[in-house]
Amino acid sequence: MTKSFRTLDDVNVKGKRVLLRVDLNVPMEGGRVTDATRLERVAPTITEISDKGGKVILLAHFGRPKGRDPKESLKPVADALSKVIKRPVAFAEDCIGDAAAAAVAALKDGDILCLENTRFHKEEEKNDAGFVAELAKLGDIWVNDAFSAAHRAHASTEGLGHKLPAYAGRTMQAELDALGKALEAPTKPVIAIIGGAKVSTKIDLLENLVNKVDALVIGGGMANTFLHAQGVAVGKSLAEKDLAATALRIMEKANAANCAIILPVDAVVANQFAANAPSHAYGLDAIPADGMILDVGPQSIARIHAAIDDAATLVWNGPLGAFELTPFDRGTVVSAKHAAERTRAKKLISVAGGGDTVAALNQAGVAGDFSYVSTAGGAFLEWMEGKPLPGVEVLKKG
Numbered sequence: 001m002t003k004s005f006r007t008l009d010d011v012n013v014k015g016k017r018v019l020l021r022v023d024l025n026v027p028m029e030g031g032r033v034t035d036a037t038r039l040e041r042v043a044p045t046i047t048e049i050s051d052k053g054g055k056v057i058l059l060a061h062f063g064r065p066k067g068r069d070p071k072e073s074l075k076p077v078a079d080a081l082s083k084v085i086k087r088p089v090a091f092a093e094d095c096i097g098d099a100a101a102a103a104v105a106a107l108k109d110g111d112i113l114c115l116e117n118t119r120f121h122k123e124e125e126k127n128d129a130g131f132v133a134e135l136a137k138l139g140d141i142w143v144n145d146a147f148s149a150a151h152r153a154h155a156s157t158e159g160l161g162h163k164l165p166a167y168a169g170r171t172m173q174a175e176l177d178a179l180g181k182a183l184e185a186p187t188k189p190v191i192a193i194i195g196g197a198k199v200s201t202k203i204d205l206l207e208n209l210v211n212k213v214d215a216l217v218i219g220g221g222m223a224n225t226f227l228h229a230q231g232v233a234v235g236k237s238l239a240e241k242d243l244a245a246t247a248l249r250i251m252e253k254a255n256a257a258n259c260a261i262i263l264p265v266d267a268v269v270a271n272q273f274a275a276n277a278p279s280h281a282y283g284l285d286a287i288p289a290d291g292m293i294l295d296v297g298p299q300s301i302a303r304i305h306a307a308i309d310d311a312a313t314l315v316w317n318g319p320l321g322a323f324e325l326t327p328f329d330r331g332t333v334v335s336a337k338h339a340a341e342r343t344r345a346k347k348l349i350s351v352a353g354g355g356d357t358v359a360a361l362n363q364a365g366v367a368g369d370f371s372y373v374s375t376a377g378g379a380f381l382e383w384m385e386g387k388p389l390p391g392v393e394v395l396k397k398g
């Protein structure tokens with residue numbers, strides 16, 4: 001993507017108080033961070049500002065608290081971040097008011113401070129002007145490095161961009177660059193692989209994609225709805241039969257836009273949704289009435305691989321089967337490995353996103369081989385739906 005917004009290259013941060021919006025909404029269990037990927041992603045922006053003598057003031061939300069709730073404090077996350085970046089990270093018990101002001105005043109050039117969960121104040125999500133002003137008092141500039149929260153028009157993700165000089169952080173820059181190469185100005189032909197449980201959560205996404213990509217592979221539970229709409233008996237499979245007309249409409253739109261829809265031609269079927277449940281691959285004309293489709297079959301996998309081979313760019317969201325349950329992860333895992341191999345051979349630009357998708361790529365051991373793996377969930381989906389993201393739009397205002 002061309003640079004339509006300012007970045008850290010456009011500002012001298014030395015001595016400045018930099019309000020840096022990051023996404024510290026990481027998975028935690030028993031007070032410990034179980035996946036530090038998001039912390040690793042924001043580390044380069046934090047250390048760059050610190051190394052250049054800026055005072056780094058981290059703003060972030062955690063969870064969806066209703067008011068102040070110690071269980072959703074950012075303190076343990078700030079401690080985990082300190083370990084990742086191998087530098088001290090001070091902590092303030094509030095993101096506005098005296099506690100925040102005192103902690104900011106104590107900062108020396110290059111120091112790093114994390115402010116408490118912005119969502120402890122309901123005004124954050126309301127993008128309340130008074131709250132934005134309180135936050136803005138703490139900084140000289142605002143840097144947004146939280147693409148994964150950019151679909152929220154909240155005070156710290158959007159409001160501050162109207163109040164202070166606004167810049168994109170390095171992670172935001174990398175994300176926009178990778179996503180731009182995937183859908184906005186891609187090397188063609190472009191293929192999308194869309195899987196996951198349900199069509200209902202991805203209708204807007206499918207409708208946007210058929211106008212942007214040359215081929216669309218539909219897998220996972222959502223493919224069952226499309227198969228049902230075409231008259232295939234899908235037994236007891238997860239299928240949103242009331243969305244048959246929607247599925248047909250999407251197929252018509254794809255046809256009109258010259259986008260090839262690639263649906264499964266066979267399926268791996270079991271009698272129960274359980275790991276290692278006895279299973280068998282069937283053609284679509286022979287799905288047992290008491291069976292459940294839990295993965296794409298071997299012929300479908302071969303077609304998906306051929307479609308990947310024909311593509312120069314791949315964008316992927318959603319697993320092709322019930323990947324949490326072996327052996328029903330096979331379609332997802334081997335297709336991910338195939339895409340990774342093509343990427344390593346420099347024949348494919350591959351971009352993937354979505355919580356379960358990233359987990360599936362990690363399971364396949366190939367997340368590191370994709371050109372870009374987004375840690376964004378909702379923001380990635382809204383981007384795929386073609387919706388403007390408020391936290392990105394505000395950066396473009398100049």
Ligand SMILES: Nc1ncnc2c1ncn2[C@@H]1O[C@H](COP(=O)(O)OP(=O)(O)OP(=O)(O)O)[C@@H](O)[C@H]1O
Nearest residue numbers: 196197220221293294318321322354355356357377
């Ligand atoms: N054939 C199937 N039958 C039932 N469930 C399936 C099937 N195929 C995939 N799924 C389920 O779909 C779920 C993942 O879909 P989802 O749309 O949530 O993916 P995602 O967009 O990558 O993740 P997230 O919503 O976390 O960002 C998994 O739990 C998987 O088990």
Ligand SMILES: O=C(O)[C@H](O)COP(=O)(O)O
Nearest residue numbers: 023025063148149377378
């Ligand atoms: O985890 C995420 O996807 C982001 O941090 C946004 O969180 P939210 O869905 O609670 O706004």
